[in-house]
Amino acid sequence: MSKMSKEMIHLLGNYGHIGFTFVAAIFIGMGGGIYLDQKVFDDRTTPWFTFIGLAFGIAAGFKSLFDIIKQQDKD
Amino acid sequence: MEHPILFISIILEKLGLPIPHGPVGHGLVEQLCAPYMTYTWFTMLFLVVVGKLTLGNLEMVPGKGQNFWEIVIGGMDNFFVENMGRDLADKLFPMIATFALYIAVANLIGLIPGFMSPTSSINTTLALTIIVWITHHIIGIRANGFAYVKHFLGPMPVLIPLMLPIELISNFARLLSLSIRLFGNIMAKETLLGILFMLAGAYFAPLPIMVLGVLVSLVQAMVFVLLTVVYFTQSNEHAH
Numbered sequence A: 001m002s003k004m005s006k007e008m009i010h011l012l013g014n015y016g017h018i019g020f021t022f023v024a025a026i027f028i029g030m031g032g033g034i035y036l037d038q039k040v041f042d043d044r045t046t047p048w049f050t051f052i053g054l055a056f057g058i059a060a061g062f063k064s065l066f067d068i069i070k071q072q073d074k075d
Numbered sequence B: 001m002e003h004p005i006l007f008i009s010i011i012l013e014k015l016g017l018p019i020p021h022g023p024v025g026h027g028l029v030e031q032l033c034a035p036y037m038t039y040t041w042f043t044m045l046f047l048v049v050v051g052k053l054t055l056g057n058l059e060m061v062p063g064k065g066q067n068f069w070e071i072v073i074g075g076m077d078n079f080f081v082e083n084m085g086r087d088l089a090d091k092l093f094p095m096i097a098t099f100a101l102y103i104a105v106a107n108l109i110g111l112i113p114g115f116m117s118p119t120s121s122i123n124t125t126l127a128l129t130i131i132v133w134i135t136h137h138i139i140g141i142r143a144n145g146f147a148y149v150k151h152f153l154g155p156m157p158v159l160i161p162l163m164l165p166i167e168l169i170s171n172f173a174r175l176l177s178l179s180i181r182l183f184g185n186i187m188a189k190e191t192l193l194g195i196l197f198m199l200a201g202a203y204f205a206p207l208p209i210m211v212l213g214v215l216v217s218l219v220q221a222m223v224f225v226l227l228t229v230v231y232f233t234q235s236n237e238h239a240h
Helices: A003-015 A018-040 A046-074 B007-014 B028-032 B035-054 B064-084 B086-109 B122-152 B157-203 B207-236
Strands: none
Touching: A003 A046, A003 B207, A018 A046, A018 B157, A046 B157, B007 B035, B035 B064, B035 B086, B035 B122, B064 B086, B064 B207, B086 B122, B086 B207, B122 B157, B122 B207, B157 B207
16 A cells, blocks of 8 residues: 555544534434433423533534544644 | 345345345344345355455465455554554454455445445444444453543543533444444445436446445445544543
8 A cells, every 4th residue: 555545544534534423423412412301301301401412412522523633633 | 226136135035035125124034134134144255255265275475365365464454553553453453354354345345236235224334333332442441440431531520520421422423423424425325326327327327436436435444444443542542
């Protein structure tokens, strides 16, 4: 394998999943919030856990971006 | 609709086995005969038979077949050692190399008319991802013991209530993103090829997409393996 394509694969592996990881984190956070609201607390707390989960999901998305930058600095 | 002709399904149907008409059938036999299952077995059979044929007996001076496998396996071994270190690479080489070969062959097989990529079904990719996800936790627990929990607690004790959910969510996001990326890319390739075959198959319209398909298949297999390696390395090292 030539050096160029090796570097290309590394870049693809490190940065190709940025978008997907960000979106997946938000979906999982908000999904967890909705599950807590509707299934665990039977709609008594309706909007709140959804919003809290959404906030945590967005925070987790940004944290995964931060991790990717940190990992790149280390290499 | 995407797969007008699947020859294994046709053969099984002639043999009198039930072929599901939806993506997943009802009942055990019908589920076992679903296309992504039969083509998974076909891929496994292909890898075993080709490996056996080309590597029948190992020789000191390698022939054609042995040369090919030495390059493939040696290249993968170098790559893993570069990223994970000798110890971890030796321990996990069989698993990750099997994943790499299986995903690469499973992706490429869909380019041949009459075949389908097993990885274009979310069931296959999710199964692969769950194996990787559970393994990286096992590696972390074996390497760090109880201190593995520190991976999820953030930099300082005051921030634990804030960082714990964030770390857990981003850990579960790996499960989702790893499986859906492979599934999405391969499913898109398969669907696009199927539609182009139906619209203008006689005029070689799918050819450019097939060239791209070869690229996408290999790159996605490599990306899956690279991310697996990165996750294993991260869970193996000590928490900051």
